Amino acid sequence: MRFAILSFFLLLLSCSPENDNRQSESIDKVVNIDTTAVVEAAKEITTASFKTLSSNLQKAMSEGGVSNALEFCNIKAMPLTDSLASHYGIELQRASHQPRNPVNKADSLEMIAIKEYIRNIEQGRELKPVTYTRENAIIYHAPIRIQGQLCLSCHGSPGTDISQSDVEIIQELYPEDMATGFEIGELRGIWSIQFPANYFNQEDK
Ligand code: HEC
Numbered sequence: 001m002r003f004a005i006l007s008f009f010l011l012l013l014s015c016s017p018e019n020d021n022r023q024s025e026s027i028d029k030v031v032n033i034d035t036t037a038v039v040e041a042a043k044e045i046t047t048a049s050f051k052t053l054s055s056n057l058q059k060a061m062s063e064g065g066v067s068n069a070l071e072f073c074n075i076k077a078m079p080l081t082d083s084l085a086s087h088y089g090i091e092l093q094r095a096s097h098q099p100r101n102p103v104n105k106a107d108s109l110e111m112i113a114i115k116e117y118i119r120n121i122e123q124g125r126e127l128k129p130v131t132y133t134r135e136n137a138i139i140y141h142a143p144i145r146i147q148g149q150l151c152l153s154c155h156g157s158p159g160t161d162i163s164q165s166d167v168e169i170i171q172e173l174y175p176e177d178m179a180t181g182f183e184i185g186e187l188r189g190i191w192s193i194q195f196p197a198n199y200f201n202q203e204d205k
Contacts, residue, residue, distance in 0.1 A: 033138060037200055038131045042140040046191045049084050049092065053077065066153050066166050073154075074173045078103065089196070094144060096189030100155075100170075100179035110192050111133070113141040117187050123144075138195040146182045155182045 060072035078101070085092035095106040097114045106114055117127050129142040146152065152161040158180050159167065170177055182188060 001139045009079075031059065033131075033133070033200060035131050038138055038140055038195065039129055041195070041200075042129065042131075042142065042191070042193050045084070045088055045090065045092065045193060046142060049081055049191075052080055052084065056080065065153065066163070067169050070154065070166065070169050070173065077101070079088055080103050090119070090199070091194040092190055093192045095181065095192045097187075098178040098182075100174050101175050106192075109139075110190060113190055114187065115148055117143045117190070121185070121187060133197075136197045138199065140191070140193040140195070142191045142205070143187055144189045144191060146184050146188050148184060151188070152182070152184065155188065 024041060057069055057073065060069040081092050081094065094104055095110040095114075096104050097106050097111060099105045113130055116130075120127050127143040127145075129140060131138065131140050133139070146155060149161075154162060154166070155169070156162055158164075162170070162180065167180075170180070179188075
């Protein structure tokens with residue numbers, strides 16, 4: 001229930017017109033903080049999140065195939081990332097330019113990182129995480145790419161990678177779905193973490 005309320009607020013947030021304008025013109029590059037510490041902490045968090053999500057996903061797949069896993073992601077993906085976020089005392093999101101869940105739609109700041117990653121993929125360059133400060137918070141973005149056939153069974157081409165019956169489930173659960181038609185290696189979205197400004201001052205972190 002708590003998660004439902006939280007998702008509801010996230011939904012409200014992502015629908016408010018301010019959301020897309022909240023980005024300031026210039027991004028302050030991190031100058032005073034130890035970016036290595038940020039990247040290290042963020043990698044630990046995204047690795048833990050990825051492990052949690054993918055082990056739950058694989059369990060749901062083995063128990064009831066893609067259709068079961070779709071229902072599982074629908075109900076559980078947000079609560080899982082939310083509970084990890086509150087465990088670490090941060091804000092954690094998977095943001096996408098082509099979201100399945102509209103709550104995960106990238107804001108304008110996240111879109112800057114996404115476009116840069118897409119450009120880097122096109123030019124065959126390595127994709128690196130980015131950190132900067134904004135409004136007294138420390139922001140971290142890192143790429144999420146389509147890794148393989150597993151991802152394609154829910155994010156690939158409808159009718160070929162995704163079976164017709166699964167396409168129908170997706171449309172039922174996510175009428176505004178934009179997250180199909182991906183190919184292996186493509187950018188699916190980003191991890192977006194917001195650390196409180198004093199996060200790295202605390203000794204036990
Ligand atoms: C069983 C189907 C299924 C598989 C397999 C799957 N996904 Fe998803 N994915 C979903 C669903 C459903 C959502 C929406 C979750 C929600 O409602 O929060 C989603 C959401 C996402 C999001 C969040 C942004 C958005 O569009 O809402 C990312 C990023 C993502 N998936 C990446 C991947 C990657 C990378 C893989 C392969 C490792 C993968 N997915 C495999 C079903 C799947």
